Amino acid sequence: MHPRTGELTAPKHALDQEERTPRTAYELVHDEMFFDANPRLNMASFVTTWMEPEAVRLLMENLDKNLIDKPIYPQTIEIQNRCVSIIADLFNAGEDAAGTSTVGSSEAIHLCGLVMKWNWKQWHQEKYGINAALKPNIVMGSNVQVCWKKFALYFDIDLIEIPLNDENRLDEEAAIAKIDDNTIGVVGILGNTYSGEFDDIKKLDKLLDENNKQRQRQVPLHVDAASGGGIAPFTREHKDIVWDFRLKWVQSINVSGHKYGLVYPGLGWAIWKRKSLIPQELIFKIDYLGESQDDFGLNFSRGAGQIIAQYYNFVRYGRDGYSRIMNGLMQLHAELKIKIASLKNEDDVPIFDLVSHDNGLPLICVSIAKPAADLGYTMEILSHKTREKGWVLPVYTMSSPKDNLTVMRMVLKEGFNSDMADKLVEDITWAVNEVTRTTKKPALSHGAHGIC
Ligand SMILES: Cc1ncc(COP(=O)(O)O)c(C=O)c1O
Numbered sequence: 001m002h003p004r005t006g007e008l009t010a011p012k013h014a015l016d017q018e019e020r021t022p023r024t025a026y027e028l029v030h031d032e033m034f035f036d037a038n039p040r041l042n043m044a045s046f047v048t049t050w051m052e053p054e055a056v057r058l059l060m061e062n063l064d065k066n067l068i069d070k071p072i073y074p075q076t077i078e079i080q081n082r083c084v085s086i087i088a089d090l091f092n093a094g095e096d097a098a099g100t101s102t103v104g105s106s107e108a109i110h111l112c113g114l115v116m117k118w119n120w121k122q123w124h125q126e127k128y129g130i131n132a133a134l135k136p137n138i139v140m141g142s143n144v145q146v147c148w149k150k151f152a153l154y155f156d157i158d159l160i161e162i163p164l165n166d167e168n169r170l171d172e173e174a175a176i177a178k179i180d181d182n183t184i185g186v187v188g189i190l191g192n193t194y195s196g197e198f199d200d201i202k203k204l205d206k207l208l209d210e211n212n213k214q215r216q217r218q219v220p221l222h223v224d225a226a227s228g229g230g231i232a233p234f235t236r237e238h239k240d241i242v243w244d245f246r247l248k249w250v251q252s253i254n255v256s257g258h259k260y261g262l263v264y265p266g267l268g269w270a271i272w273k274r275k276s277l278i279p280q281e282l283i284f285k286i287d288y289l290g291e292s293q294d295d296f297g298l299n300f301s302r303g304a305g306q307i308i309a310q311y312y313n314f315v316r317y318g319r320d321g322y323s324r325i326m327n328g329l330m331q332l333h334a335e336l337k338i339k340i341a342s343l344k345n346e347d348d349v350p351i352f353d354l355v356s357h358d359n360g361l362p363l364i365c366v367s368i369a370k371p372a373a374d375l376g377y378t379m380e381i382l383s384h385k386t387r388e389k390g391w392v393l394p395v396y397t398m399s400s401p402k403d404n405l406t407v408m409r410m411v412l413k414e415g416f417n418s419d420m421a422d423k424l425v426e427d428i429t430w431a432v433n434e435v436t437r438t439t440k441k442p443a444l445s446h447g448a449h450g451i452c
Contacts, residue, residue, distance in 0.1 A: 037392050043410040043424075044394035046193075046227050046259040046361075050415025055312045058305070059264065065304035067101070071291040076304045079311045083257075086314050088271050090233045091225075091253055093245040098275035100296060101257070101267060101307055105226035106147035107298050108254035108270035112222050113138070113151045115252065115272065116185035118279040123218055124181065139178045140187035141170035142399040143194050145226065148187065157184065163401045167357050168192065170199040176207045185220045185251075190228030190243055194398055195356040195407070196363035198228055201243040201250070208249045220251035226268075227361050229253060230260025234319065234326040237359070245273050252277070257310045260326065262317075262414050267306035329412050333362035336412070336421045340364055343429060345436040349375060351382075355398070355407050362412040367405055376439040377432075379408045385431035391424060 010028040020028070039049040051059075062076070070077050080101050088097035102108040120136055137158035140148060144161075152159035160178045165171040175186055186208060188199040205221055212219055223243060225232070232238040244250060250273065257267030272278055284295045317325070341354045341364075351372045356365035368377050379395040386393055398405045410424070 038390055040415055040420075041390045042392040043412075044392050046256070046411050046413065047265050048258050048262055048414065050413075051262065051264055051309065052312075052316070054316070055263075055309045058312050059309045060305070062305040062308045063303060067302045067304040067307065068295070068300050070293045073304060076307065080307050083307060083310050083314065084269065084271065087229075087255065087269050088245075091229065091244040091255075091271060093271065093273055096274040096276070097245070097271060098278060099269060099271035101310075102254075102270055102297065103266040103299060103302065104258060104268040105145075105224070105254045105256040106150070106268070108256075108268040109147050109222075109224065110151050110155070110298060111270045111296065112252040112254055112272075113148075113155060113157070113185070114282060115278055116220060116222065117155060117157065118282060119218075119220070119277065120182075120184035122279070127181070134182060136182050136184045137180070138184050138187065139175050141175070141189065141192070141199065142401075143168065143170070143192040144187065144189065144224070145193045148224070158182075161400065164399060168195045168197045168355070168398070168402075170204070172200060172204045172207050175204065176211050179208075179211060179215075179217070179219055181215075181217065183217075183219050185222050187222050187224055188243075190223055190225040190232060191361040191363075193226075194396070195365040195409075196227075196361035197357050198232070198238070198241065198243065198360045202241070202247060205247040205249050212249070219249070221247070221249040223250055223253045225253050226256045227259045229255030230262070230322075231326050231330075231361060234323040235330050236327055237330055257306065260413070261310055262313050262325070263306050263309045265306075267310060325414055329362040329414070329416075332416070332418060332421055333364065333412050335418070336410070336425070337364050339421075339425045340366060340410070340428070343425070343432065345372070345432045347436065349436075351377065351432050355405070364410045364412075365407050367407050375436070377435055379406045381435055382428070382431050383408055385434055386427055389427040389430070391427060 010032065042049060065073050065076055067076065083101065084099035088099060102111065117136055124134070135156065135158055137160050138152060139160045139162065142161045142163050149159060162171055162175045162178065170188060179186065186204065188201040188204050190198050190201065201223055208219060208221055232241060232243060244253060252270065252272045255261065255269050257263045257269055258265040261267065278296065282296055285292055286295050337354065341352055343351045345351060349371045350369045352366035353369045355367050356363055368379055383393045383395045393408050393410060395406060395408050397403050398407055
């Protein structure tokens with residue numbers, strides 16, 4: 001029973017018979033939501049947890065629009081197309097580029113993967129004739145996000161995983177060595193999920209070009225820029241890195257609008273270098289929504305609000321605004337990283353080793369330093385302890401061959417600021433000292449040893 005409203009509690013397993021007033025229903029559901037963590041203190045996720053009120057207003061104003069109703073909402077489609085053009089331009093594509101919005105990078109990756117599979121099938125049939133028994137494969141680093149494993153499983157493709165090199169990046173030579181006539185594509189990551197480094201896409205492209213020439217193949221390169229695609233075009237650190245459509249074999253790129261595109265979830269983008277890369281067989285013509293329209297996506301109905309919010313960000317920030325935000329995050333990252341990496345407990349024992357390298361996302365990934373591990377510190381204990389202060393710091397193991405290394409990650413994103421960074425350091429220091437007290441052996445009792 002709800003003490004104030006006198007209502008029964010919210011239904012858990014079956015609909016109640018009676019209606020409630022909107023007010024009561026709101027209160028019941030609203031109160032349940034207090035048990036979630038505070039999204040702004042969620043250092044685990046790359047996904048946007050803060051947007052400007054004007055963006056939120058636009059999002060709300062467009063909540064009732066279904067994106068698939070293209071003939072009914074032509075301006076929404078126009079805005080989606082503008083967003084595709086703006087992103088393609090940021091990634092240095094030419095005028096032939098094409099793209100679409102998706103629910104996130106996962107769906108974008110599935111669409112780009114399907115395009116690679118279809119184009120490979122066409123190439124293979126032209127070269128060898130039809131061979132239905134053949135199983136295609138795709139080559140990528142072991143540090144890929146789970147959506148690639150889903151893609152391979154759901155679309156029946158062998159996933160060839162290349163172990164990480166010392167810098168937590170794809171070993172380009174090893175990846176190229178795995179390519180054969182059944183390879184639909186090679187994937188490079190601009191900002192891996194585990195520790196944030198950018199793969200060397202330029203080197204990968206060069207080696208792939210040599211390999212394609214030698215073996216007379218046309219294996220394309222896909223860049224998973226889920227996070228990095230929103231950062232690299234704007235940051236001083238990355239301005240000299242060539243990773244996008246300027247490279248010969250980069251045919252498709254995914255980016256999450258809801259990560260460093262600065263939009264609330266869920267919004268992703270899939271961009272192709274040329275429209276002609278998308279096989280016509282994958283595009284459905286539908287005519288039951290008023291007029292004939294093309295459809296290429298895994299979903300049908302979907303909200304349009306995020307696209308409008310993405311466009312708001314583009315209108316609002318421009319290159320200068322995105323540069324200000326992303327460079328600000330990189331600066332904050334550099335300062336916070338030094339503080340976290342040099343953290344010691346009250347007995348002067350160093351706590352963390354830095355696992356992430358500098359060439360990627362504003363993300364700090366650390367493992368427990370040996371002296372602290374010897375004292376009984378674990379990432380799980382520290383993460384658990386900082387949770388008492390509201391922070392969410394995820395603990396996981398790196399990918400092969402570092403899969404016995406347990407790490408903790410802090411992702412910096414818009415809405416995080418230097419005061420919050422100071423508080424995070426303060427709270428981790430508190431957690432470290434709390435853990436020190438519990439791991440310390442009890443002091444020797446004078447009486448028991450008869451010293452006095
Ligand atoms: C490198 C990378 N690729 C793909 C994804 C999946 O993105 P989304 O959550 O937008 O589906 C993520 C998510 O963190 C990621 O880090």
